[in-house]
Amino acid sequence: MSPHYITRFGISAGIAAVMLFFVLGNTGKPSQTSHHLVDVRRGDLIVRSIYQGKIEARNQVTVMSKFKGFATVVELAKEGAQIRAGDQLARFDSAELERELLKLEKEYALAESELESQSNAIIPLELGELRMDLQKFKEMVAAEKQFLQDSISLAAEDVVSGMEVEQQQAKVAQLEAELLGIEERLLLTQKYLHPSMRQRAKAKLHSARQSLELAREQLQNTTIYAPAGGLLVYKPLHIGGEYRSLRIGDSLHANQPFMVIPDLEDLILRCMVPENELSRVRAGQKVLMFPQAFPEVRLEGVVEQVGVIAESVPGQPKWQKYFSLTISIDDEDHRLRPGMSALAHVISEHSENVLLVPRRAVSWVDGRPHVDVKDPLYVTSREITLGAANETDYEVLAGLSVDEAVILK
Structure with missing residues (x-):
């Protein structure tokens, strides 16, 4: 066998062995360069609950x-x-009231004059006349009684007749009866008539004074x-x-x-929180606010109070209940006005230096979270344990390490 053939055979066998090693030694999927990768990192996780609210003045x-009755606005x-x-805000038409006031002032002056006249003239004069009549009749009765005694003495001497004595006795009895009537009239006048006259005059004066005071108060109420x-x-x-x-x-x-x-120096934001989100808010939480009229403005505040009674909101189904949320506005901005709309970002949770993975990297398999982890050659699906989450990230409690790369879905 030639050396050249042996060399080619050795290279081919080596390549096949390497390929067999990777096929048998790794159960992941082969890496593909088209995946969007992101590194697992540490950072702060801020969980926000966002609500629409309206700016109000706290006070x-x-x-x-x-004004008692209807009043027509003239200013x-x-x-x-x-x-x-102290600045004038409004003024009502007061022409008719001013005319009525002149009439009432005249009636008050007359009532005051009448009481003064009764107290200082009419009553003293009547009492004086009665006392004079009383004294006059007392003197007349005394004189006639003396004359009667003299007549009785003369009758004993047959100077006057018995009929004259009887006539004198009748005259004395009549004068005594008239004297008794004057005494009784004086007593009743002092005890009942004059006090009643004074009471009527005082009541008339009091009524006139009240009417006058009410009219003056009404006149004052025409200017606010x-x-x-x-x-x-x-x-x-x-x-x-x-x-x-x-x-x-x-x-x-x-x-x-x-x-x-409204007191513009102390503004608050009022929001309505759905009852299924009530657990996300509590007093003391930090809040970021963004007025819709000025999107570039960011205001800071704190949740002051969470409502204690569930209530319906106009425009929403009656079965859906909400709780009011009162948020302080700690920053000053003189452009803010009551009635403006603003978004409230309530910081429900703020965890520092925690392991974070993007929400787009997480998929759910049988209700459990998984991520695809990328190593230099392969992609492996891995189950992880998650904590809190916000709009973009999950907190990773277990299953990943810093700087591991995961694939975005």
Whole structure:
């Protein structure tokens, strides 16, 4: 056998042996260069729960009409104006009330004059007249009694007749009866009539004073001043079949709110969390917020309170319940306004320096997670153990090491 033939035979046998070794010694799939690979790495896993919310003022003052009855608006402060406490916000028509006030002031003055006249003139004069009559009749009775005694003495001497004595006795009895009537009238006048007159006059004066004070209060209520400083916001109302803001010429009833003054220095974000996600949120969690009006703005805050009562949300099925979420806005941005929409990214979990694998690299076999691991020559499917996850990555608890390459699906 020639040396050249032996050499060719040895090379062919070596190649076949190498191929047989790889076929029998590795159960994985041959590597293909078209796979998208990514290295298993360590990093921070941030799990976020995202909710739509509305910016609100934590504190706001509601402005309402204190005018009793209906009032017509004649002046209004401009909506959106930055106001200070004490600034005029609105004024109602007061012409009719001012005319009524003049009438009530006159009635009060008359009632006051009447009470003063009774106390200082009418009652003292009546009492004086009664006392004078009483004194006069007392003197008359005393004189007639003395005359009666004299007549009796003269009758004993047959100077006057018995009939004259009887006439004098009747006259004395009549005067005594009239004296008793005057005494009784004086007593009843002092005890009942004059106190009743005073009471009526005082009641009339009190009623006139109350009516006057109410009218003055009503007049004051025709002008509304800002109870606090802030941004003036009109509150939509149902007016004449429309749902709109107040205008000059509209009428308001008592205690009807028509403006609010939110405190822009202390804003919060209010969200509604579906009940099946309630376990993801709790007080104290950090929150990142992104106002839809200013997408470039990122605000930070903290979950302050999670609602305790499940409630329905307008526009959603009634069987679906939500819990309110109150989030503080710790950053200041003077462009923010109550009513703006914002996305809240609630940081449900933040794990540092954990092993991460992309979600796209994980497949599920019989309900268990697997990844395809790439070594220099072969791809091997491997079962792994996962922990928390976010939108892009899983936390790997077991089954992979740092820098191992996995294939993206």
